[in-house]
Amino acid sequence: MRVLHIITGLGVGGAEQQLRLLLRHLPAECDVVTLTNPGPVADGLRADGVSVTHLGMRGNTDLTALPRLTGFVRRGRYDLVHTHLYRACVYGRIAARLAGVRAAVATEHSLGGREIEGRPLTRGTRALYLTTERLGAATVAVSPTVAGRLRDWGVPGPRIHVVPNGIDAARFRFDASGRRATRRRLGVPADAYVVGGVGRLVPGKRFDVLVEAVAAVPGVRLLLAGDGPEREALHALAVRLRAVDRIRLLGECDADGVAALLSAADLFVSASREEAFGLAVVEALAAGLPVLHSTCPAVDDLPPDDAPGATRLRDGGVRELTDALRARTTAGPRRLPPPRAVGRYDIARGSRLLMDVYAHALDTARPDRDRPEHFHPYPTRRALP
Missing domain, CATH: 3.40.50.2000 (Glycogen Phosphorylase B;)
Incomplete structure (x- = not known):
């Protein structure tokens, strides 16, 4: 074919x-x-x-x-x-x-x-x-x-x-030596509590909420993989909150780069307003990370037992996320076995x-299947987003 x-x-x-x-x-x-x-x-x-x-x-x-x-x-x-x-x-x-x-x-x-x-x-x-x-x-x-x-x-x-x-789950499996190497390369202390985020830096991903929450919890660090029009605004926000030394904007990363980030992190957060699937959340689960998310159909459409490490936030606002980060840092880091959800998305x-x-x-299919009788093959200028 x-x-x-x-x-x-x-x-x-x-x-x-x-x-x-x-x-x-x-x-x-x-x-x-x-x-x-x-x-x-x-x-x-x-x-x-x-x-x-x-x-x-x-x-x-x-x-x-x-x-x-x-x-x-x-x-x-x-x-x-x-x-x-x-x-x-x-x-x-x-x-x-x-x-x-x-x-x-x-x-x-x-x-x-x-x-x-x-x-x-x-x-x-x-x-x-x-x-x-x-x-x-x-x-x-x-x-x-x-x-x-x-x-x-x-x-x-x-x-x-x-x-x-x-996903190719094996690619995101937790790597202890990779964790140490990635932290050394990025200048992250071995005992620091690290939050990971992945995605295009656009308003809908609400990375500003994540930056504000991390800035509000002393000692917590953020590794954020992705690029987009919000990059400068996020950097300026980190500077204004006096947390720029704890927040790293890593730019675009391929799958290997994302896997390295996930091994280096202790918690993954997705604060997106809307998602069609939530691939980064599944990758984080494959790496054994606990996850906080606002919306993620990849998890929300499944029975709760399929992704026990994923916790849905009620509103995903700065206060709720800040409180959740404080509770997670107090409890300390932990790695989880990849849940059943990961196998579903092989x-x-x-x-x-x-x-x-x-x-x-x-x-x-047929050659004339569903062809509109008066269909004009050229799209109009104002209709495309």
């Missing part, structure tokens, strides 16, 4: 790194097109032997990208097109239909209740998504929570398939589930 994956960009992000990990386990011949930003993940994919093409799209409304993408899909003679992230889903599903590909599948990685990929949802965003969704054969939700949001949007239930994000299992979706899409 020849599959073309189309993604909006390949910078360091959850969806982008998930695609790279997935392609290492997917039993299909796969190529990748990135509409924009062929960043570090593109380099990683090429190192894995995957063909990556940069389409050179200049923005959300660069309509010249559509015929280029359609031509690329047609020349590749792919059996199936799989799209990732909003812009790629809109343009990719249209291009797949115009190129005559038998079936298209889209994964919805980042749909929140009020946001999509960190941006506010608008009526235009939703309308364009639903219009182009009908051009595909199936839509993959990364959690039951996202599946429910898609149904609430109006996507028919039979078209939605839950395939959770996955990447090999996820790849098998996705292959089942591919088979279903190819078996049920």
Whole structure:
């Protein structure tokens, strides 16, 4: 089976790194097109032997990208097109239909209740998504929570398939020697209590709440992996709170860098306002860390016994998180065995589930399936987020 994956960009992000990990386990011949930003993940994919093409799209409304993408899909003679992230889903599903590909599948990685990929949802965003969704054969939700949001949007239930994000759990297993080495490299005392955080530095992740809580508990240190538009504001906040010597913004980290951080930490915190899955929380659980989280479908959608080390915060505000940190530091650090939740999210299992979706899409798709009678193949300028 020849599959073309189309993604909006390949910078360091959850969806982008998930695609790279997935392609290492997917039993299909796969190529990748990135509409924009062929960043570090593109380099990683090429190192894995995957063909990556940069389409050179200049923005959300660069309509010249559509015929280029359609031509690329047609020349590749792919059996199936799989799209990732909003812009790629809109343009990719249209291009797949115009190129005559038998079936298209889209994964919805980042749909929140009020946001999509960190941006506010608008009526235009939703309308364009639903219009182009009908051009595909199936839509993959990364959690039951996202599946429910898609149904609430109006996507028919039979078209939605839950395939959770996955991890390579062995990669995040606690490493005592790695813990010592990472702390030495970062100048963190061996006996310090360290909080870890991972994610793109954007307002929705609420890392400002985490910085304020850590600053309020003397002696606690924060290691934060990720980059984004909030980096300077978070640094300024740490300076203003006189905690800059205890708070390290590490920048973008690959999976090995995240694994090293998790081994060095004593507690993981996710204060995000909304999540579609919560991959970093699962990675932290695989490392044996206790976790405090505001929202995390990867844990919240499971029975409590599947992730006993994860504690959900009531409101996730600064006061509640500060009190929780004080209690954890008083109790001291502890490592836990990886819970059942980690096994549920094994990447090999996820790849098998996705292959089942591919088979279903190819078996049920028809050349004219669900084609709107008056569908115009070019998206409007104001509808894209």
